[in-house]
Amino acid sequence: MSTAPRQDDGATTASPHRPGLADSIDDGAAFDYIVCGAGSAGSVLAGRLAADPDVTVLLVESGGDDDDERVRNPDLWPANLGSERTWDHVTEPNPRLNGRRLAYATGRGLGGGGSINAGVWARGHRSDWDSYAEQAGDPAWGYAHVLELYRRIENWQGAPDPERRGTTGPMRIQPAQDVHPLFTAFLDGAEATGIARFDSPNGALMEKDAGCAVRDENAHAGVRQTPFRRYVADRMGQPNLTVLPHTTVGRVLLSAGRAAGVEIVRDGKLLRAHASREVVLSLGAIGTPAVLMRSGIGDEAELRSAGVPVAQHLPGVGRNLDDHIRLPCVWEAADVPMPVPTRSQAVCFWSDGTRPGAPEFVMYLSPAPSVSPESAAQYPPPERCFTLMPAMRLRSGSRGRIRLASTDPLAGPRVETNFLADPDDVRSALSAVAMAREVGNSAALRPFAKREVSPASAATDTVEAFLRNAVETYWHQSGTARMGRDEQAVVDARLKVHGIDGLRVADASVLPHVTVANTMAPSMVIGERAAEMLLAEH
Numbered sequence: 001m002s003t004a005p006r007q008d009d010g011a012t013t014a015s016p017h018r019p020g021l022a023d024s025i026d027d028g029a030a031f032d033y034i035v036c037g038a039g040s041a042g043s044v045l046a047g048r049l050a051a052d053p054d055v056t057v058l059l060v061e062s063g064g065d066d067d068d069e070r071v072r073n074p075d076l077w078p079a080n081l082g083s084e085r086t087w088d089h090v091t092e093p094n095p096r097l098n099g100r101r102l103a104y105a106t107g108r109g110l111g112g113g114g115s116i117n118a119g120v121w122a123r124g125h126r127s128d129w130d131s132y133a134e135q136a137g138d139p140a141w142g143y144a145h146v147l148e149l150y151r152r153i154e155n156w157q158g159a160p161d162p163e164r165r166g167t168t169g170p171m172r173i174q175p176a177q178d179v180h181p182l183f184t185a186f187l188d189g190a191e192a193t194g195i196a197r198f199d200s201p202n203g204a205l206m207e208k209d210a211g212c213a214v215r216d217e218n219a220h221a222g223v224r225q226t227p228f229r230r231y232v233a234d235r236m237g238q239p240n241l242t243v244l245p246h247t248t249v250g251r252v253l254l255s256a257g258r259a260a261g262v263e264i265v266r267d268g269k270l271l272r273a274h275a276s277r278e279v280v281l282s283l284g285a286i287g288t289p290a291v292l293m294r295s296g297i298g299d300e301a302e303l304r305s306a307g308v309p310v311a312q313h314l315p316g317v318g319r320n321l322d323d324h325i326r327l328p329c330v331w332e333a334a335d336v337p338m339p340v341p342t343r344s345q346a347v348c349f350w351s352d353g354t355r356p357g358a359p360e361f362v363m364y365l366s367p368a369p370s371v372s373p374e375s376a377a378q379y380p381p382p383e384r385c386f387t388l389m390p391a392m393r394l395r396s397g398s399r400g401r402i403r404l405a406s407t408d409p410l411a412g413p414r415v416e417t418n419f420l421a422d423p424d425d426v427r428s429a430l431s432a433v434a435m436a437r438e439v440g441n442s443a444a445l446r447p448f449a450k451r452e453v454s455p456a457s458a459a460t461d462t463v464e465a466f467l468r469n470a471v472e473t474y475w476h477q478s479g480t481a482r483m484g485r486d487e488q489a490v491v492d493a494r495l496k497v498h499g500i501d502g503l504r505v506a507d508a509s510v511l512p513h514v515t516v517a518n519t520m521a522p523s524m525v526i527g528e529r530a531a532e533m534l535l536a537e538h
Contacts, residue, residue, distance in 0.1 A: 020236025130359020
């Protein structure tokens with residue numbers, strides 16, 4: 001596969017000195033808005049705000065430039081894991097996973113996770129958005145308004161669906177191209193279990209409780225379409241926009257109950273930047289609660305024990321860590337041609353009745369081994385194999401938590417996943433593995449499968465032992481600064497941090513629960529909603 005840079009829509013030529021990136025800022029520099037984090041939500045928000053030449057915007061990002069073939073070519077996404085483009089968090093030991101500690105990476109660099117993920121475009125189910133609207137007490141978070149935002153975001157290249165799809169937005173979205181027969185067989189196997197096939201996973205399927213389809217992707221002519229490239233890059237060089245990479249946000253500066261700016265770390269030096277209007281945290285479900293806690297916003301008792309002066313008691317900060325757990329099941333591949341790309345070209349959704357009217361499970365197929373080290377030791381994957389990767393949403397009893405390990409902004413927080421703490425989640429995980437085995441062993445996939453490698457058994461004890469070694473993250477961290485109206489909520493429906501003026505959160509941490517699948521597209525909606533609010537209020 002060629003890795004030469006492409007000059008199609010969204011691509012750029014590599015340059016040793018990227019125009020528009022700031023080397024630094026003066027200590028005490030003032031802006032109207034400071035957006036912390038150049039990921040999927042932060043990029044959308046910063047780009048929308050900077051469209052107004054009468055306001056000044058500072059976009060702060062801990063990582064570096066995105067001018068790299070590993071970003072441009074979505075098939076190279078695994079090469080970003082463990083690189084300078086990720087925060088390489090490691091979770092606390094989980095006794096329900098045999099004491100395992102999980103690699104728990106999040107994106108770092110211009111574009112954040114939206115620049116290094118597998119390129120899946122997944123909007124979230126109607127029930128997700130309507131649930132958020134109910135919990136926030138604001139119908140603008142509901143599915144009807146979110147469809148309007150998606151039509152604004154998308155430049156859809158698939159079968160026309162004007163009720164749901166936009167064709168003039170900045171993000172080029174298309175069905176997976178040149179679908180390999182392995183993925184067609186995967187969909188055939190899913191259909192044989194009773195899962196209906198749809199034209200797209202983001203159209204009518206997101207209003208049903210089950211379905212399968214060729215996946216949608218944010219790519220054009222082989223080039224990844226990132227929120228940063230589509231919203232911010234063309235504005236770099238504008239006098240009202242400052243993009244500051246390699247800079248870590250330490251804490252929010254508070255004055256008389258109001259966010260006055262941020263303290264940042266660059267090249268080992270502490271600097272301060274002031275915001276005359278608002279500070280917005282878009283640092284993700286791990287980074288955002290850590291900054292809030294370092295700023296004195298969080299559970300009072302925990303802040304005091306960490307030596308942080310309390311500015312606002314908000315016990316929900318860092319709680320409610322939600323995610324999809326991945327349960328990889330492996331088959332040895334038959335002696336037939338297998339696809340080269342590292343990304344799945346098809347997806348399945350289904351339910352076991354836990355959430356009536358909405359899917360509980362999502363499943364992709366990887367034409368490679370994609371398993372935990374512990375699972376690989378228990379069931380060594382053969383050289384040629386494919387992996388079915390069902391994932392499930394967690395009940396509230398299995399939600400995790402982010403805690404401060406140190407007040408040092410360069411030290412990562414403690415991450416407690418709490419996966420499988422709720423016994424009903426174990427039952428759901430067994431159900432997900434059973435469905436994966438039914439599809440993987442179906443007649444449709446028989447030409448591609450020589451034998452089932454793991455778990456290769458239907459015995460409950462065997463499968464449960466397998467899954468406690470197999471569980472991994474799908475990197476869809478959400479929920480740790482959730483919106484709502486109860487005492488555990490961190491932000492209100494307008495994304496304002498309770499009890500603090502001039503401070504909002506705009507990233508997946510505000511979601512009360514994870515969407516039905518991948519979180520990049522929903523994060524962009526959060527960025528659009530934040531922009532709507534700020535532009536209307538100021």
